[in-house]
Amino acid sequence: MNTIAKRVQSPSSIKTFKQCPRKYYYSYILKLETKANIHTVRGNIAHSVLEHFFDIDTSVISMENHEAHLKLIVQKLLLKEWQNYKTELDKLGLTQDKQIHYFEDTLVMLFNWVDLFSSKLSRKTGTFAERFKKLTPMRELLLVSENYSTKGYIDAIEHDEDGSVRIMDYKTSSSQNINEHILQLAIYSLLYFDKHGTMPKQVGIYFLKGRESLVDVDEKLLDMAKKEIAHVHESTLTEDVNHYPKKPSPLCKFSTGQCDFYDVCRPHER
Numbered sequence: 110m111n112t113i114a115k116r117v118q119s120p121s122s123i124k125t126f127k128q129c130p131r132k133y134y135y136s137y138i139l140k141l142e143t144k145a146n147i148h149t150v151r152g153n154i155a156h157s158v159l160e161h162f163f164d165i166d167t168s169v170i171s172m173e174n175h176e177a178h179l180k181l182i183v184q185k186l187l188l189k190e191w192q193n194y195k196t197e198l199d200k201l202g203l204t205q206d207k208q209i210h211y212f213e214d215t216l217v218m219l220f221n222w223v224d225l226f227s228s229k230l231s232r233k234t235g236t237f238a239e240r241f242k243k244l245t246p247m248r249e250l251l252l253v254s255e256n257y258s259t260k261g262y263i264d265a266i267e268h269d270e271d272g273s274v275r276i277m278d279y280k281t282s283s284s285q286n287i288n289e290h291i292l293q294l295a296i297y298s299l300l301y302f303d304k305h306g307t308m309p310k311q312v313g314i315y316f317l318k319g320r321e322s323l324v325d326v327d328e329k330l331l332d333m334a335k336k337e338i339a340h341v342h343e344s345t346l347t348e349d350v351n352h353y354p355k356k357p358s359p360l361c362k363f364s365t366g367q368c369d370f371y372d373v374c375r376p377h378e379r
């Protein structure tokens with residue numbers, strides 16, 4: 110077998126390999142193009158809004174009026190980001206009605222997140238600006254581990270007043286099962302541990318259509334990440350397609366779409 114250099118993996122490449130090795134081959138070795146869809150584009154838009162949300166001028170906001178004020182800001186940020194993504198949105202060929210539907214749906218999600226954020230503000234002490242600062246996370250951080258040859262972008266790292274750290278990811282999906290994302294969260298925990306030498310206390314997801322969901326970080330979680338990363342490295346040392354079997358599943362074709370590579374793969378043909 111001709112082997113190649115170890116690749117730098119990411120939570121999404123590892124998840125893809127676990128879902129289907131052939132999908133990994135098309136995506137990360139052949140690097141076949143994939144078609145954008147409204148769910149990924151609006152996910153990127155929501156992420157951008159939440160990234161910029163923490164840059165606002167807090168000096169003009171008080172605890173009394175903050176909730177309405179924050180919702181107005183989020184609405185303006187969403188309009189701006191929707192405009193910034195106009196080219197990508199236009200390429201999707203959605204009707205005007207569909208675009209409006211997804212815009213409003215995204216706004217409802219962001220308002221839901223503002224409600225959660227407001228409840229956290231109310232549990233802090235000090236002026237609005239002081240409370241806001243206490244809750245401002247580090248955002249969009251790239252963590253790269255040479256030890257594990259793995260990297261990942263983290264949406265938010267939150268530092269509590271007691272010194273504890275939480276790593277959070279935003280999800281716009283309808284499903285709110287944190288177990289579907291546990292490997293991604295375990296890898297983030299390992300990347301953080303590798304960089305800082307200490308574990309975050311918790312990792313979790315802001316399900317923008319629902320609530321936040323958290324898991325405690327422990328050695329077991331880090332070991333799971335190490336094991337899965339090692340397995341994907343060992344399994345991807347060749348470019349020979351025969352080492353990347355098809356793994357047909359309901360994710361090949363479903364009621365609202367199909368795998369990006371369905372037509373080239375033809376999963377049920379030998």
Ligand code: SF4
Nearest residue numbers: 129132361368374376
């Ligand atoms: S169509 Fe199915 S078997 Fe083929 S690459 Fe996609 S997920 Fe894998």
